[in-house]
Amino acid sequence: MRVGLDVGGTKTEVVAIDADGVIAGRVRMATGWGPDAVTRTIVDGVRALGAEAGIDLAAVRSVGVGIPGQIEPGSARVVHAVNLGVDELDLAAAVGPQLGVPVRVENDVKAAALGAFALHGGAGTMAYLNLGTGVAAGIVAGGELWRGARGAAGEVGHISVDPNGPVCRCGQRGCIEAFAGGGVIAERWGRSGALPVRDVFDAADAGDAGAIELRRGLARGVAAAVRVLVLTVDADVVVLGGGITALGDRLLVDVVSELGASAEASAFMRSLRLEDRVELLPAGSPAAALGAALIGAAHDPEEALAHG
Amino acid sequence: MRVGLDVGGTKTEVVAIDADGVIAGRVRMATGWGPDAVTRTIVDGVRALGAEAGIDLAAVRSVGVGIPGQIEPGSARVVHAVNLGVDELDLAAAVGPQLGVPVRVENDVKAAALGAFALHGGAGTMAYLNLGTGVAAGIVAGGELWRGARGAAGEVGHISVDPNGPVCRCGQRGCIEAFAGGGVIAERWGRSGALPVRDVFDAADAGDAGAIELRRGLARGVAAAVRVLVLTVDADVVVLGGGITALGDRLLVDVVSELGASAEASAFMRSLRLEDRVELLPAGSPAAALGAALIGAAHDPEEALAHG
Structure with a gap:
């Protein structure tokens, strides 16, 4: 045991x-x-x-x-x-x-990556993308965590994907985490609640312009992280977990739609079939x-x- | 033998x-x-x-x-x-x-990554970033190439780092390759020559505005690829090779300067010491x-x- x-x-x-x-x-x-x-x-x-x-x-x-x-x-x-x-x-x-x-x-996050890999059947190459207060990933191949040289492996949250994007808490501009980090979204939303990102989604559904922008940013950030993980380590599957994934399919639909937009623009991206390679960690x-x-x-x- | x-x-x-x-x-x-x-x-x-x-x-x-x-x-x-x-x-x-x-x-590119790893002493984790007509990387750890699931490992050239950047030949906007690919740079420069990127550097030194922009874009694209490689797989070192690296230190100085700018903005990026982790493959x-x-x-x- x-x-x-x-x-x-x-x-x-x-x-x-x-x-x-x-x-x-x-x-x-x-x-x-x-x-x-x-x-x-x-x-x-x-x-x-x-x-x-x-x-x-x-x-x-x-x-x-x-x-x-x-x-x-x-x-x-x-x-x-x-x-x-x-x-x-x-x-x-x-x-x-x-x-x-x-x-x-x-x-x-690295522990969750190993656990997600086991829950997923324990084969191939997986990236686990944790969407919590921050954004970070764990990469698992053949049951082994990819550790890298000095502990920065999986820190995809601090890759900038927009030089004109919002300033990240790390100091750079347009980091994936500056779009998709739960902490940043809650701070920008500025109203309290058990899961501010859910309130953002609800408000976006009701037509609130600020909420629509935050929600779109979340999907853009997550989609960017998925592309980074597949185009760098070519994970079979990118499993999304962490607090924000309590939104379930509401989140996944947005992310898949963002991935679809890049696939529409690019035959190369289309060939990667990213929409089929992103999954939610089962709730609970x-x-x-x-x-x-x-x-x-x-x-x-x-x-x-x-x-x- | x-x-x-x-x-x-x-x-x-x-x-x-x-x-x-x-x-x-x-x-x-x-x-x-x-x-x-x-x-x-x-x-x-x-x-x-x-x-x-x-x-x-x-x-x-x-x-x-x-x-x-x-x-x-x-x-x-x-x-x-x-x-x-x-x-x-x-x-x-x-x-x-x-x-x-x-x-x-x-x-x-994958073969060059393995060769660069051996030339570098054959220890730790290395990313080899090939700057040729296109931009692609090979990742080597413990002497083994990281192959990934379906052959897309190392395709960092098609990670978008600017939603308003130039359209890439792949169809997306702002890909690393759309800034740093030798093919794209030669096409935009539009004048013939043995190594158009060298002419771009010379013209930039002479104050040509278009050349300065192309040269800056190259450094931005390469620096973005270095950040992606360290923040995803945490390579000890990123070795730059490929035709464009015939520019030698003129290229490296620009790239290190771009990396320095993100380190200046971010204590986290500073802690990664990227300027010390990027190297040129020895000429020839x-x-x-x-x-x-x-x-x-x-x-x-x-x-x-x-x-x-």
Whole structure:
């Protein structure tokens, strides 16, 4: 049995998977704020799998954690997890001794990419595009995450696609994230709500010009990211996940329509059939928690042997 | 001994490498036009290694060919090599029996990427950006070409970076190639010359406004491709090759200056140190021929064992 946690800004999702990678138990809880509370959330989350989901904790062999921050390569040290109030935290040291099993840590988008790959059948090349507060991708081929040289792989949100576009929080102009980041859209929309992007879509449907522009920008940004991912790494499929994808088909229809526009203009783009290669992560899929569990398993020498 | 050929639109470069990958012989010849003449060029090229470079042809164990066209996956069938007058040609069938050794074929940019990786020391992750008539990249990690799902990997030339940019030959607007493709630049410059881009640079130095705009566009396009490659696959280094790089440091200085502008605007981009990660392929390096030789070697079961 392997445990994976997706430690989000407000809630933490915990899953246990069996030796075949099938989810055997799943719980959710609120995420604490700051290093100590995050550590406690993880320990409590694993224990809750026993208490609430009937998982035999003595059978757990590894714990993987997906977390919204940078991970120092080759370590379990999280830095700059600003949404969790964590500046620096060595999770292996903090939770390993309490849990008594090896602990592995991965950036949450990369964990979700691995989980989405497994949920999708685990074959070929996939790009997972996370549409949350920011925009970032994870690339998986043959079950392995593409890590790149220095941790910038998948940072497609900061590719500029319009020199006259809006200024991005990173300082450049016209970044994909400046069009499609949930944080930017909420800020520009300027009204509170549980999911501001949904309000933007509703207002756009009702004819609000500002909302129509924001909604169009979102679709343009996502379509640009899909094109970047296919024209660079030639992913079989680009799976969209993250908070904004709660909009479901309303989002997908817009994105497919943008992709259709470039296909109409270009026989080359048409030949890539991008509209058929973009998909939504099924609603409610615990992709990041599943991916985190797989990361824990991948580092176990016995497991690595068993899976060749 | 392995032989590799870089079959270009006007000339063909042929190299022989020894078991350590060191170049033991090198010849150049004119490329014929059409399938029969291309076949003859390859056969003559290999024989010229014996006659002109003193290579023992009996010791040649494989021939690899880099060619400017699409290669059908898993085959030696070249399609749409328009610059060679070849619509379709199975090179293994055409030249294999005459040469008596296995023949492997690869797209020339991908072959050059492998060769550039070997010339660069053969470690880490590299993107090779080819600046010729068109713009395309090859991505190499741990000595392996990233192939992607359906042959579109590295087609960064057709990523649009400006919705109001010039119309690309592919039909989209503002593609990287519409700014940085040698074909497009020559067409817009509209005056004949051996290397129109050099004339553009000279005219820009002399203050010609049209030339200054074309030159600026080239640097913008190349810088955009470098950003795409680092922000997607996080290559350690982006090596620039292809005909336009005959401009050498005049080109590199412009590109580094464009990269510097985005670094100035963005702490995030600054942290990537892109100016330090972009390099020119050394002038005269037979990267594509060397890469083609390595591709021939990689498919030999004995060699694969020897190299682990």
